[in-house]
Amino acid sequence: MATVPMILPGQLAQSWIKRDHAHLSPSYARAYPFVMDRGRGSEVWDADGNRFIDMNGGIAVTATGHSHPDVVQAIKDQADRFLHMSGTDFYFDKMVQLAEKLNDIRPLKEEVYTFFTNSGSEAVEVAIKLARHFTGRQQFIGFQGGFHGRTMGALSFTSSKAIYRKNFAPSMPGVIHIPYCYPYRPILANPENKDYGDVVLDYLEEVVFAQMVTPHEVAGILIEPIQGEGGYVVPTQQFMARLRDICTRHGIMLIADEVQSGMGRTGRWWAIENFDVEPDIITSAKGIASGLPLGAVIARKSVMNWRPGQQGSTFGGNPLSCAAGLATIDVIEREGLLQHTLDVGDYAMDVLSEMKERHATIGDVRGKGLMIGVEFVLDKVKKTVAHDHAENIVAKAFEKGALFLGCGKSSIRMSPALNISRQLTDEALAIFEDAITEAEAEL
């Protein structure tokens, strides 16, 4: 294992960071001083030539790795043809082809329509509007710990950190938050030792629907099938199936926010497929175009029944992003990356589960495919949150040559490119364990 000692940030990185701080919004919250110079696959190099393994895939974005040659070629070919033609006002081939492809890989039986956006947040905004439009209702259910973006509508659901909402009230009215199905850290009492999914949904039906809002006023339930920023939390199998049933019974739109969990990340095209549940509306972004800005709202044809002019976007579905999106799906299919994601993901989960036995501060290892979270605690019995410890591990791993990011209160996430090799995974996990050992010695 190569752990070249590095002095970080190096001189060039330092100078970029200084200039960045002088001119860029102080709201950017960088975890450590990594200054990107170039990337290939799951390896990246900083401004001073230091090499790192990118266990984040950007931020769950580079589905096919950094600068996959086929994706780059598709972007170049499209750039030579034209850079812009607003899909809101005119037609072009790549936008149609990508929508056709998304219909092919939809996680539901009914055919779908697609609306393209620039980002995940914009996709969430559109999904909220669509749910209101279709149902004629106003209210929504969201989940504690959820992250759906920072625009006003999306922000009214986001509740993974109070800082995201601080000083921005009032947000969109009509969103009621309920606990997520987080079996490792249940916040609802469970005296009968039920499946925790049932505890949460009993609360929805017996408390929220009975005392706060009738289900017939609810337009949609917006949920991440696997929670991302909130801690890479995997709900129980039962939870999602019963949630679907509740939505069906009351005519509520089940909106799967697959911005982080979709596009093959869990080894299925969509994370919700892991639960054998069909959503009504899906939001996608991040991995969909391997790094170019693109989002999508994908909905049952019977649901996306709005009229011309009711929704549009100048840049949403721009030609370069659509070309990159088509190439991304093509690479995932041609290179068998769904199966590879499952294989490497299962392997990483096994390695991490063994690591958990060796380390007093690893409380939980969870995930599906290459969407893996490791939750740190100061005490395994009390499950004491270990936020600073997790941050220390991330910082130490950076110094040793691997990029990780935190999530939730004290978890570290792994969302590398879907084509990361087993060899690089091994190298990154060895660095991860070294960082844990060192950080534990400092407790």
Ligand SMILES: Cc1ncc(COP(=O)(O)O)c(C=O)c1O
């Ligand atoms: C589940 C989920 N939804 C929405 C968003 C917002 O996406 P964007 O940052 O592209 O606006 C994110 C971003 O992290 C996300 O993880």
